[in-house]
Amino acid sequence: MSFREATGHRLDWINTGTDQHFSNFLFVDQHYRSNNVLRRIFSLARKQNFQSLLIEEISEADCALLVEENAAIRLRKPSFDKSVIHRLSFFRCVKDQAPAPTDFLGYVIFKSDFFTGEPMPKDYVFEAIVLPSRGVEQNNFIHCSKIYQVKTALGTFAIAGVLYAQQNDLTFVCAHVSLRSALACMLPDADVTYGRLNALAGIDHQNRKIGESRGILPQDIENILNSLGVSFEKIVHEPSKNLDLPTEFQRDLYGYIESGCPALVGFELDEPTPGPNGGPRHLIPVIGHTFNEDTWVPDAQRAYFGGKLSYFPSESWLSSYVVHDDNFGPFYCLPRHFLKKDNFRIIYGLKSQATPFNAVEAEAIGFDFIGAIVKRFPRLGQDWYDRFAVFQRCGLLVLRTALVKKADYLAHLQSSSSRAGEKLEAAHIQKFQNHLPESFWMVEASAPELFASSRRKFGEVLLSAQLPVPKPLNISLLLAARVPGLVMFNQLNNIGSSTFVMGKGV
Amino acid sequence: MKIKPTKQGRKSRFTPKGRLLSLAIKVLSLAAKNQKIGTNMNYATQELTASLQELTTKSERQPRPIEKTVPASISASDFSFSKEVESFLETTRDYSAKTRGVHVGIY
Numbered sequence: 001m002s003f004r005e006a007t008g009h010r011l012d013w014i015n016t017g018t019d020q021h022f023s024n025f026l027f028v029d030q031h032y033r034s035n036n037v038l039r040r041i042f043s044l045a046r047k048q049n050f051q052s053l054l055i056e057e058i059s060e061a062d063c064a065l066l067v068e069e070n071a072a073i074r075l076r077k078p079s080f081d082k083s084v085i086h087r088l089s090f091f092r093c094v095k096d097q098a099p100a101p102t103d104f105l106g107y108v109i110f111k112s113d114f115f116t117g118e119p120m121p122k123d124y125v126f127e128a129i130v131l132p133s134r135g136v137e138q139n140n141f142i143h144c145s146k147i148y149q150v151k152t153a154l155g156t157f158a159i160a161g162v163l164y165a166q167q168n169d170l171t172f173v174c175a176h177v178s179l180r181s182a183l184a185c186m187l188p189d190a191d192v193t194y195g196r197l198n199a200l201a202g203i204d205h206q207n208r209k210i211g212e213s214r215g216i217l218p219q220d221i222e223n224i225l226n227s228l229g230v231s232f233e234k235i236v237h238e239p240s241k242n243l244d245l246p247t248e249f250q251r252d253l254y255g256y257i258e259s260g261c262p263a264l265v266g267f268e269l270d271e272p273t274p275g276p277n278g279g280p281r282h283l284i285p286v287i288g289h290t291f292n293e294d295t296w297v298p299d300a301q302r303a304y305f306g307g308k309l310s311y312f313p314s315e316s317w318l319s320s321y322v323v324h325d326d327n328f329g330p331f332y333c334l335p336r337h338f339l340k341k342d343n344f345r346i347i348y349g350l351k352s353q354a355t356p357f358n359a360v361e362a363e364a365i366g367f368d369f370i371g372a373i374v375k376r377f378p379r380l381g382q383d384w385y386d387r388f389a390v391f392q393r394c395g396l397l398v399l400r401t402a403l404v405k406k407a408d409y410l411a412h413l414q415s416s417s418s419r420a421g422e423k424l425e426a427a428h429i430q431k432f433q434n435h436l437p438e439s440f441w442m443v444e445a446s447a448p449e450l451f452a453s454s455r456r457k458f459g460e461v462l463l464s465a466q467l468p469v470p471k472p473l474n475i476s477l478l479l480a481a482r483v484p485g486l487v488m489f490n491q492l493n494n495i496g497s498s499t500f501v502m503g504k505g506v
Numbered sequence: 507m508k509i510k511p512t513k514q515g516r517k518s519r520f521t522p523k524g525r526l527l528s529l530a531i532k533v534l535s536l537a538a539k540n541q542k543i544g545t546n547m548n549y550a551t552q553e554l555t556a557s558l559q560e561l562t563t564k565s566e567r568q569p570r571p572i573e574k575t576v577p578a579s580i581s582a583s584d585f586s587f588s589k590e591v592e593s594f595l596e597t598t599r600d601y602s603a604k605t606r607g608v609h610v611g612i613y
Contacts, residue, residue: 175613215612222609236605243605246597266613283613303547345611361598364591372585383565390557394550469595473587488580 002191003109003127006063008056008087010153015095017051032110037125037166040329041108045090047133048105054089056153058109068195069126072171073113076205081114084121089152090130104157106130107150113168124168129161132322132331134290142288142322143260144185162262162287163191164330170211171198174283175221175264177326181285182262186230186350200227215281221264221348231354235347240278247360249344250336253286254315255359256349259403262287265323266346267339281345288322290333293452295319298398311367314400314444317452353439355403356468363401365469366443369461369478370397377486384418384484388458391447397458398451400444403465406436418484428487432480435489440465440479459483 016022024042032038060067066085074080090105108128112121129148134140145160163184165177172180172194183192201220203210210216218234225232235252237245256263263286271279298316302309320333349358357365374392377385391397404412410433417423441464446457462479470476481488 173613178613217612218609221613234605236608236610238605238608238610241608241610243601243608246601266611268611277611281611281613299547357595358598361595364594368587368591369585371588373580375586376580376584383561386561387558390554390561394554394557396550396554469599473592473595475582475585 001062001064003058003063003065003085003087004107004148004150006058006066006087007151008058008062008153011055011057011086013052013054013095013154015051016045016053016090017094033120033123035110035123035125037326037329038108038110041125041128041130041164044130044133044329044331045105048090048131049092050090050105051093052091052095054091054152054154056087056089058085058087065193068193069111069171072195072198072205073168076170076209076211077115079116079118081116083114084112085126086110087152089150089154089157091154099154099157101157104150104159106159106161107152111168113170122168122170124166126165126168128164128330129159130164130330131159131161139291139293139319140288140322141291143257144262144287146185146190148190162285162324162330164324164326166326168211171205173210173215174326175216178264178283178285178324179221179224181287181324182264182348182350183228183230185262185287186352187228192228197224200224213280218266218346225348225350231351233347233349233351233358235349237341237344237346239341240276245341249341249347250318251313251315251360252349252358253321253347254289254313254318255363255401256347256351257286257289257321258314258400259351259359261350261352263350264346264348265339265344266348267343268345270343278345282327284323284325284334286321286323286334290319290322291317292319293317298448310395312396312398312448313363314398314446314451352403352405353465355441355465359401359403359441361469362441362463362465363399363443365473365477366401366441366461366463367399368473369463369475369481370399370443370445373461373481373483373486373488380485382485384458385486387447388445388483391458392445396448398446398448400446400451400457402442402444403439404442405439406433409436409440409442409462424482424487431487431489436462436479437464437466445483459486 014022024039024046028034028039028042058066060070063085066083070080070083073083087107087109089107091099092103092105093099106129108130109126110123111126112123114121129150132140132142142162145162147158147160150157150159163181165180167173167177176194176197179197180192180194184190198204201216201224202208203216222232222234233256235245235249236243237249253263253265264283265286266281266283268281269279295317298312301316302312318336320335323332323334324330325332370392374389378389379386410429413424413429413432440462442460442462444457444460450456459482461481463477464479467477475490478490480490
């Protein structure tokens, strides 16, 4: 049983509005020993204008997970005495007013572990799910949220979010909490216990201990992901081993996030006296990104700073990655180029399915296919197709690539319409329905002024996410394409005889 | 193809030598243009502006339908793939294979 399902003993329900002179700082200072992560979470709740806080205590008798967690700590450190757990729930309504479902803003499980002979307990946020303070309207995109049910003394409430957690540095470390956040986005249960992660990594707290400067190995992370059946890709940059990543890791990272999956990013800390394998390292989950419609970067990068690409990757409009950091709290923005290769070391990009090539490679292949279509049809005599062709010939298309599910793509086709309000004919949608596999790569093509302002596009090419890249490259990867006025399907998937049947499209 | 007669005293581009020269210039200028588009944003933007203006002029002269069904097909042989993309894929593939078993550091 998780802390979300456990029955809590109600300690208090207090008003927290600023008109009530409630101070987040004072409250956290007085009751939670000035914990910095809790202060961050309270500040996020303040941005959501929380008006009341429900405080409950959860005991071992009501929560099997707590029993398991405490047993692990006792095994790891025999001086463990007890723990105190508070579940703090944030509401938009004031105290004594029955909360509506939309009043629930999230919860925190705050755990204090007491050890014999130590004057102060070890405090940490065992888990929290709170609303981010910015959403799509503010150009913040988090595609991997899950919906959680939380049982409180005031009723059971739903909250959508990405689980945040802080390490206890004894039975779970930064890699565990990052994995937990990421796996929560991928696993059907939307959570995983540290006990399970440790069992999969062979950590028993006796023969193999973690915490207090002992972390886990990349091999452990891979064993855990493999054991749980979660597909992933690894991007490595290890200068000390003469392994210099030939591409920009930001583009790979963006590919995972845009495909609706989280990624784990590992980096080396600056250390004056690093060991043979460098300085200490930290791992954080990346769960979303922000978007800047008016960024100078796409044009300037190519015009002034020697960009060699013949298109604009949509990642150029990305402003920051949205990350959790167990040291500081949830929903921080990591500026796109803040983390440089000097410190960057690894990405584990989680995927909804294994694919023989990644988003960056799919985009390069899609770029070639788009070029071939324009070469074959330089003009159609239709304004939007002809503009599309001109942008392609001038090397000024914007390409955005994501791994998509057929159901989502069909819903996208059904909801899309041209500027004149025309929708794609039902017969074409049916063809896509019949023709496409359950998931595939979608490489969208747009123009900078379209993409940045309205997110509209000229169209897209769809590539197989199952077949490996043939050598030499041929059209077997191309499933279909949709550009203004044309809908094309690769009917035979055979190099010698493939034809694309064209029809009216939007 | 027939070779047209040349005017006296003037070297024609339609002589076999002239045609080759003309073709070479055309190929070189196309290559230079593609090179410029690939690397020079200002040039690409100028090209885009000119092409869009050309489209607009044509469109104004002859109003075009919003939608038109074009029966046609593309055969596999119409597709050609750039060396750059092949080379990029090879580089990423090789690096990925090289680092698959690499495990450095603790987290």
